[in-house]
Structures are given as C-alpha cells and as structure tokens.
Amino acid sequence: MTTTTRPPVADDALRLSHRRTLPRWAPWVALAASLVVATGLLALGGTPGIVSVALLGALVYTVGFTAVSWVIEGRRHATNRFATTLVTAAFVAAMVPLVSLVLTVLKHGLAWMSVEFLTTDMVGVFGAMESGGVYHAIIGTLLITFWAAVISVPIGILTAVYLVEYGRGALARGITFLVDVMTGIPSIVAGLFAFALFTLIFGPAYRAGIMGAVALALLMTPVVVRSVEEMLRLVPNELREAALALGVPTWLMIVKVVLRTAVAGIVTGVMLAVARVIGETAPLLLTVGYVAQVNTDVFDGRMTTLPVYVYREYSQGGVGIERAWAAALVLIVLVMLLNLVARLVSRIFAPKVAP
Amino acid sequence: MSKRIDVSDLNVYYGSFLAVADVSLTMEPRSVTAFIGPSGCGKSTFLRTLNRMHEVIPGARVEGKVVMDGVDLYGSDVDPVEVRGQVGMVFQRPNPFPTMSIAENVLAGIRLNNRRLSKSDAAGIVEESLRGANLWNEVKDRLDRPGSSLSGGQQQRLCIARAIAVKPQVVLMDEPCSALDPISTLAIEDLIEELKADYTIVIVTHNMQQAARVSDRTAFFNIEGTGKPGRLVEVGDTSTIFSSPSQKATEDYISGRFG
Numbered sequence: 154m155t156t157t158t159r160p161p162v163a164d165d166a167l168r169l170s171h172r173r174t175l176p177r178w179a180p181w182v183a184l185a186a187s188l189v190v191a192t193g194l195l196a197l198g199g200t201p202g203i204v205s206v207a208l209l210g211a212l213v214y215t216v217g218f219t220a221v222s223w224v225i226e227g228r229r230h231a232t233n234r235f236a237t238t239l240v241t242a243a244f245v246a247a248m249v250p251l252v253s254l255v256l257t258v259l260k261h262g263l264a265w266m267s268v269e270f271l272t273t274d275m276v277g278v279f280g281a282m283e284s285g286g287v288y289h290a291i292i293g294t295l296l297i298t299f300w301a302a303v304i305s306v307p308i309g310i311l312t313a314v315y316l317v318e319y320g321r322g323a324l325a326r327g328i329t330f331l332v333d334v335m336t337g338i339p340s341i342v343a344g345l346f347a348f349a350l351f352t353l354i355f356g357p358a359y360r361a362g363i364m365g366a367v368a369l370a371l372l373m374t375p376v377v378v379r380s381v382e383e384m385l386r387l388v389p390n391e392l393r394e395a396a397l398a399l400g401v402p403t404w405l406m407i408v409k410v411v412l413r414t415a416v417a418g419i420v421t422g423v424m425l426a427v428a429r430v431i432g433e434t435a436p437l438l439l440t441v442g443y444v445a446q447v448n449t450d451v452f453d454g455r456m457t458t459l460p461v462y463v464y465r466e467y468s469q470g471g472v473g474i475e476r477a478w479a480a481a482l483v484l485i486v487l488v489m490l491l492n493l494v495a496r497l498v499s500r501i502f503a504p505k506v507a508p
Numbered sequence: 509m510s511k512r513i514d515v516s517d518l519n520v521y522y523g524s525f526l527a528v529a530d531v532s533l534t535m536e537p538r539s540v541t542a543f544i545g546p547s548g549c550g551k552s553t554f555l556r557t558l559n560r561m562h563e564v565i566p567g568a569r570v571e572g573k574v575v576m577d578g579v580d581l582y583g584s585d586v587d588p589v590e591v592r593g594q595v596g597m598v599f600q601r602p603n604p605f606p607t608m609s610i611a612e613n614v615l616a617g618i619r620l621n622n623r624r625l626s627k628s629d630a631a632g633i634v635e636e637s638l639r640g641a642n643l644w645n646e647v648k649d650r651l652d653r654p655g656s657s658l659s660g661g662q663q664q665r666l667c668i669a670r671a672i673a674v675k676p677q678v679v680l681m682d683e684p685c686s687a688l689d690p691i692s693t694l695a696i697e698d699l700i701e702e703l704k705a706d707y708t709i710v711i712v713t714h715n716m717q718q719a720a721r722v723s724d725r726t727a728f729f730n731i732e733g734t735g736k737p738g739r740l741v742e743v744g745d746t747s748t749i750f751s752s753p754s755q756k757a758t759e760d761y762i763s764g765r766f767g
Contacts (some may be wrong), residue, residue, distance in 0.1 A: 394603075398594065398597035
C-alpha cells in the first residue's frame with residue numbers, strides 16, 4: 154500500500170490563477186526566428202535553397218518551440234503546441250503540391266491563352282505553325298462527358314435508391330460488392346471494354362464519341378452510386394414515415410421527399426463523379442482518338458477531348474507544349490466552372506433552414 | 509368523419525419475435541383513447557398497426573383483425589396506402605418536411621399524391637387545417653416561410669394540421685408532447701380536446717396526468733419481462749382506470765409503484 158500526499162487545495166487554486174502562458178504572437182515570432190536560424194545554419198555551407206530552409210526551419214521550430222513551451226507553460230501545453238505544429242505542417246504539406254500545380258498551370262497556360270486559341274480547331278495546322286486551338290477539344294470533352302453523365306447518372310441514382318430504399322439480403326449485398334469492385338476498375342480496362350463492345354456490335358472500323366462516353370460512364374457509375382447512397386442514407390427516416398403516414402405511395406415518397414431532400418447532395422456527388430472522369434485520357438485515347446476538326450456528332454466519327462489533346466500536343470513537342478499547357482488550363486477552368494454551377498444548383502435546392 | 513376501430517386478437521411480430529400479444533380493444537368514435545404503460549411494452553408498436561405503418565419496418569407483420577367501419581384493415585384486398593389516408597398519424601418528434609414552406613407542409617398529403625388543387629382550394633385547405641390545429645393566428649403572415657422556422661410546439665401543431673388536411677377518420681398520436689415544453693404541451697392538449705369533436709383520437713403517452721386530462725378511455729399495457737410480449741392488461745373509462753382499476757398491476761403503475 155502506498156501513501157500519496159496531495160498538495161493542499163489552496164495551492165491548486167493558486168496555480169490555476171497564476172498559470173504562465175505564452176502570448177498570442179509567440180508562435181509567429183518563434184517561426185520567424187526558426188527560419189532565420191535555419192538560413193544562418195545553411196549559409197555556413199553555401200547558398201541556402203528555399204526548400205532546405207523551409208524543412209530545417211520547420212524542424213527547428215517544432216523542437217525549439219515545443220521546448221520553450223515546456224519550460225514556460227508546462228508539459229500539457231507543450232504537448233498541445235507540438236500536436237498543433239504537426240497538424241499545421243501536415244496541412245501545409247498537403248497544400249504545397251496543390252498550390253504549386255495551380256500556379257504552374259496558370260503561368261504556362263496563360264502565356265498561350267487567347268480568344269483565338271479558344272475558338273479555332275487544328276485544321277490545317279502543321280509543324281511549327283503557331284495558329285490552331287482547342288475549340289474542337291472543348292466541344293468533344295463537353296459532349297462526351299455529357300453523354301457519359303446521361304448514361305451513368307440515372308443508372309447510378311436508381312441503383313442507390315434500390316440499395317437504400319428496397320434492397321435487402323443477398324442481392325443488395327451482391328450489388329454493393331460489385332459497385333465496390335467497379336470503383337477499382339483501371340480506366341484503361343474500361344476503355345478496352347467499350348472498344349470491344351462496340352467492335353463486336355458495329356464492326357472494327359466503327360469510331361464514335363459514344364464509345365468514349367460508355368467507357369467514362371463505366372467509371373462514373375460506381376462513384377455516383379456510392380455518393381448518392383450516402384446522401385440518401387442521410388435523409389431522416391422520420392420524413393419517410395411522415396410521408397407514408399399521409400397516405401403517400403412509396404414511390405412518390407421516394408421521388409418527392411427522399412430525392413427532393415437529398416438533391417443538393419446528389420448534385421454534389423454527380424459533380425464529383427464528373428470531375429473524376431473529365432480528365433480521363435487512356436480510355437478516350439483508345440476509343441475516340443484524335444481528330445483535327447470539330448465533330449459534334451457523338452454517334453459518328455472520332456472526336457478530340459481535352460486530355461487527349463494535351464497528350465497529343467505535348468508528345469509533338471515544340472509549340473505543341475505551349476498548346477498543351479493552355480489546354481490543361483482550359484480543362485481545370487472547365488471543371489471549376491462545372492463545380493460552381495453545381496454549388497449554385499445545390500444552394501437553390503437545399504432544404505430551407507431558419508435564419 | 510370519425511369511425512370506430514375494433515381490434516380483435518391482434519398479435520404483432522418483428523420477424524419471429526412476438527412484440528405484442530393478443531390485444532382486443534375498441535376505440536370509440538369522437539372520443540380520445542389513451543394508451544399508457546412502461547417503456548417497451550408495445551404501446552407504440554400497437555398504435556402503428558392501426559394505420560399499417562408497422563409493416564414499413566422490414567420483417568414486421570401482424571396477425572388478427574383491425575376492423576374499421578366493417579372493413580378489416582388487414583384484408584387481402586385492402587391497400588395500406590388507402591388505410592394511411594384514412595388513419596392519420598402524428599409522431600413523437602415534430603417532423604415537418606424541411607424542403608417545404610408552412611403552407612406546402614399542410615398541403616403535403618395532397619401534393620405528394622400528385623393531386624391537383626386550384627389556388628383558392630389550396631388556400632382554403634391551408635387555412636382550415638391550420639385553424640383546426642390552432643396555429644393559424646401564429647403563422648398566417650408567414651405561410652411561405654420554411655416549416656422548420658417554427659418552434660418545436662408550433663412544428664408539432666403544423667404536423668397535426670398536415671395530418672388533418674387529408675381529412676382522415678382517425679388520428680393516431682405517438683407521444684406527441686414528449687419533445688415539447690409544458691406550455692406547448694398544454695396547447696396540444698387543448699387541441700386534442702377540440703379535435704375529438706370530429707375525429708377518433710388514439711394517443712400514446714408516458715405522462716399519466718396527460719392521459720387523465722385528455723382521454724375518455726384508457727388502456728394500460730404491460731410487459732412481464734424482457735423478451736416477453738407486451739399485453740393489454742386493462743381498458744376502461746379513464747375515470748375508472750385512475751380511481752378504481754380492477755387489476756393490481758394497473759393500480760401499481762398509476763400510483764407510481766413501478767414503471
């Protein structure tokens with residue numbers, strides 16, 4: 154048996170009121186000091202680079218500031234500071250590639266961007282000619298993605314409705330499993346599938362945008378199913394019961410209450426799925442290929458899409474590389490615009506909440 | 509409006525589990541019947557069999573007869589959707605549709621069924637139902653505001669307005685006041701008093717004072733132990749049940765000796 158001596162209560166109260174804390178600006182000063190120290194240390198061995206200063210500075214800050222906090226504020230606060238530092242560092246590390254990517258694409262892309270680039274196709278452009286543009290690829294990407302969505306969104310939403318509202322037992326479990334498997338299909342396999350399917354039906358010479366749309370739909374469907382399923386499960390059961398208790402048939406309850414309540418989330422899920430496939434290159438390269446002029450008929454002839462255009466131009470080298478960067482920028486802006494539209498749609502349809 | 513419900517030899521199952529056994533009970537028109545009893549004794553389960561909401565739960569089923577106006581609600585040619593149009597329900601927690609305004613919530617039972625309504629008819633139904641639920645004066649200036657902008661008690665009265673807008677014969681209430689404060693509870697109890705002029709009302713409550721205040725007849729349900737089915741112990745006029753019950757268990761329960 155051990156006896157422990159408790160400090161008197163008055164002592165505890167004293168410590169509560171006289172706790173020493175670092176001022177608000179302390180982390181920033183510590184960070185600046187760490188960077189200065191890191192620069193100084195690295196300068197001893199030559200001209201310091203930004204990356205090495207940032208890494209060493211972060212290390213100095215983590216160790217140094219935690220130690221300072223331990224001495225002044227005590228162990229618990231030091232642990233808190235340490236954890237905060239790690240979390241912030243992880244966030245910054247995740248942001249670096251993202252920001253760097255956007256900046257790089259903006260820098261290279263804007264250099265070649267012009268109204269002409271957006272409104273002309275590649276007909277009659279050879280070698281080092283600087284004319285030509287991305288118009289046909291924008292049309293192709295929009296059309297093929299649109300058709301992919303037309304195919305996969307109804308299938309995806311209906312599958313999700315089945316799984317959430319009707320599915321029980323082995324069939325539902327089987328579908329869930331297959332959807333999970335489909336999520337992992339490599340995009341090139343989807344491309345090969347679409348290619349094989351259309352070759353079997355229409356013969357080996359057939360090429361059309363719809364082939365690419367089918368390949369993309371194959372990749373989109375599981376994403377749509379999964380996200381819509383999550384959204385439908387979020388709809389409170391009370392609303393379903395409220396509708397049923399009013400004498401509303403199940404199918405109308407699903408259409409007018411469940412889907413209506415979840416529509417904002419469904420739109421977001423569909424947009425995520427579109428963003429997932431709009432940048433796909435391999436299946437489109439395989440199925441719809443590349444063509445220099447505008448083709449608006451998805452059921453006849455090759456079409457050019459932005460990712461394939463980027464790939465093709467980049468592999469040509471020379472001025473093509475400039476076109477590739479500009480087209481990549483167009484693709485990013487396109488995805489962003491679609492996301493904005495989706496945000497707007499979900500805001501309009503979101504459940505009204507009390508202000 | 510307002511019909512009698514005769515329940516005879518009803519057994520209620522969840523899958524193979526017998527939840528409520530052997531209930532025979534009559535609910536009179538234009539009166540309030542209250543179900544009391546300890547938690548888990550099957551009051552709510554039994555209530556939900558009266559408008560066939562019980563079978564919404566997978567695996568749930570019912571044996572026996574529930575006869576309303578000479579028709580067995582569980583007959584093979586009876587459509588549960590029709591039954592629910594005749595027997596309305598108010599739930600424990602207020603559940604207005606979040607995507608709809610106050611007026612749209614009242615009209616939900618009609619609009620969700622794709623029935624067309626002229627503007628004047630719709631306005632008439634909204635006013636009549638909201639007046640019927642004692643909510644009209646509080647919301648008449650903001651009918652296009654979301655239903656979720658109301659207070660809990662107002663939301664519950666909105667749900668009652670929604671239930672009576674489809675002109676049911678019977679209104680079932682599953683602990684309608686358990687999520688509400690005393691003042692809102694009083695408002696609902698006053699409303700029940702008025703509604704019984706037109707409807708058969710069945711209310712489940714945990715609050716025995718509430719049962720004594722609002723009901724004409726009281727049914728006491730009890731359960732012998734976990735895993736055993738709930739049973740109807742005793743039913744009678746509320747005054748009799750609360751003053752001189754014939755069963756020992758009822759007396760113990762209402763005098764607070766258990767449950």
